[in-house]
Amino acid sequence: MSRQKQQWYVWMPTLLAGYKGSAAAFAAYSISIFFILRAAGRFMGAWLLESFYWTKVLALFSGVILICFIGTVIGGPGAALYLLPASGLFMSVIIPASIPRELAVSRNRSMAPWLE
Numbered sequence: 001m002s003r004q005k006q007q008w009y010v011w012m013p014t015l016l017a018g019y020k021g022s023a024a025a026f027a028a029y030s031i032s033i034f035f036i037l038r039a040a041g042r043f044m045g046a047w048l049l050e051s052f053y054w055t056k057v058l059a060l061f062s063g064v065i066l067i068c069f070i071g072t073v074i075g076g077p078g079a080a081l082y083l084l085p086a087s088g089l090f091m092s093v094i095i096p097a098s099i100p101r102e103l104a105v106s107r108n109r110s111m112a113p114w115l116e
Contacts, residue, residue, distance in 0.1 A: 034088040041092030
């Protein structure tokens with residue numbers, strides 16, 4: 001996952017570098033906004049994961065991230081300006097919630113019989 005994150009930080013500023021729309025100043029802060037929303041999402045995610053079944057939360061947030069990426073592809077830099085930073089809010093829940101479960105499954109194959 002870290003390699004994918006590194007690629008994310010490289011191409012997002014490159015995509016937004018040529019943006020000349022009405023929110024051009026906002027583009028300069030898009031990476032910072034991504035990280036601020038990602039930090040805020042950790043708190044939101046902790047509450048959601050305690051309040052709801054974790055698989056539903058992860059499925060919902062994965063879907064929202066997908067919508068953000070599809071919106072970026074379809075809408076171009078104008079949409080990416082808002083959708084990519086917003087995706088940080090939802091990504092912040094995926095990584096901390098999925099890694100412990102992946103480790104548990106790798107230690108105990110009976111939790112995931114489809115892997116055998």
